[in-house]
Amino acid sequence: MRVLQLIDSLEAGGAERVAVNVANGLASRIEQSFLCATRKEGTLKETISKEVEYLFLDKQRTVDFKAVVRLLRYVQSQNIDIIHAHSSSFFLATMVKLLHRKVTIVWHDHYGESEFLDDRPTKILAICSRYFTHSIAVNTSLETWASQRFKGVPTSYVPNFAVQNYATPQTVLEGVTGKRVLHLANLRAQKDHITLIKAFKHVLEACPDWTLHLVGKDFNDAYSASIKSTLKRLELEQSVFIYGSRNDSDAIIKQSSLGVLSSASEGLPIALLEYGLHGLPVVSTQVGDCERLIRNGDTGCLVPSQNEQALAKALILLMKNENLRLSYSKNLNAHIATHFSEEFVFKKLLSIYKRCLS
Template sequence: MKILQLIDSLDAGGAERMAVNLANGLINVVDASHLCVTRKEGILKQSINDLNYYLFLEKTGKFDIKAISSLISYVKKNEIDIIHAHSTSFFMATIVKRFVPELKIVWHDHYGKSEELHQRDFKVLKFFSKSFTHIISVNEQLKTWATKTLHCKKVTYLENFALPDNHKPETSLHGKNDFRMICLANLRPQKDHFNLIRAFKKVSVTHDLWTLHLVGKDFEDTYSDEIKSLINELKLEEKVYIYGSRPDVNNILSQCKIGVLSSKSEGLP
């Protein structure tokens, strides 16, 4: 069996990390384990175990003919049996299937707002789900939703998992040992860093030694600017630190005493 993981980017997000973990984890389990990134490379490329089975399409638009043709050629040349499409990459997988009818599609649903499924726009997904052989959901809510809503009979709940992080330690955190708190999350509104920073301000009044460390992709957008402004406004410049994406996650976590999430919603098990 030959399987190809299909993902939009290699930024350090949950879906992206799972795609890389699956590609790495299946190397000694199936005949060939491939990974294809459609739109953007990122920090997780460093985590890919075998770049001989890696394809980057440099897709520039929804209907990028060159990218689609490249993926079709790759699937045919490498005799791929299954495309394991993560999140929105299902669209490209179904296009490829039109040219390779025997191809099977497994769609992995990483939707992070599982408490707000009534707001999900799923018309396109529902139409293309007719082409899915199997759906994998990261929590029970998503599994129930897929079973009731989409056109695929086989739906499985599979918890996200982690693999050992073998990256060389390179990040040294500010602050004192035993007094570090960490939030490992990309700087996105869903993660609600504002709530976390305001809460930390209250804690720091009576726990002066503690520092807060924000590790995750900084998109350098309005949300990011507002976070930095809040840190300055609350005079936390020497207590709250932003690091951006970092590959040596285990090393970073080993330097911290408390891990915290303040997300509005999470696609947790």
């Protein structure tokens, strides 16, 4: 079996991490694993296994015929059986399929705004779905949505998973050891950094020695500007730190004592899996499939989204109770090992591939 993971970029986002993790994990499980970044490279390029064959297309526009022809020739020359297209890369995969009917398309839906699926544009996706052999959803809401929208395409829920990151440690976090809160998310409005920052203003009244660390790509856009202006207005620039995109997430998590996710909308976030894999206690908003990972009083604290008071209260509770942090982190780690492990996911994924080719 020869499978190509197709992804738009290698920036440090959730879908991109999954594409790289799947390509790396397949390398020892199938005949040959491939990975293609279509539009842009990024920090995740360094994490691609040497056993994975890598291609960068440098696609310049939505319909780029040179990129289509190059990918087509690559698929044919490498005898690739399956194009596993992540997120919006389904369009390029479909164009290749139209010219090379032998190849099979598996589409992996990472759509993060699961609470707003009625507003999702689907016209092009609906047309391209006719050429999908199977679709994969990262949460149950997306699975239900796809089953209703694309009735001729079998759909499976396959959870995200996290793996150890062996990148060389480079990032040194500010603040006091043992009193750092980590928010691992790109600076997008969906991640709702603003509510988190406002909540942290309340947190500092009870726990003044703690600091908050925002790690994720800074797009230097209007939302990024609003984050920075909020920090300045609330006089939090000595307590909340922005680092941008970093590749050494393992090293960053190891320097942290508490993980937080404040999203207004989610699928099944990689950040929560990474927190749990490395033994961080977690506070998360109750969006998407977060409740599959975080259960109040067992594996962490789950709070309503866009509620700064509830978020602050949960953070303070864990900051002031080390035993509770230890209990939650232990339980979350065990839960992930059982239900969201690499072995569990690849067993399901390989089963899907085999069905597609049979």
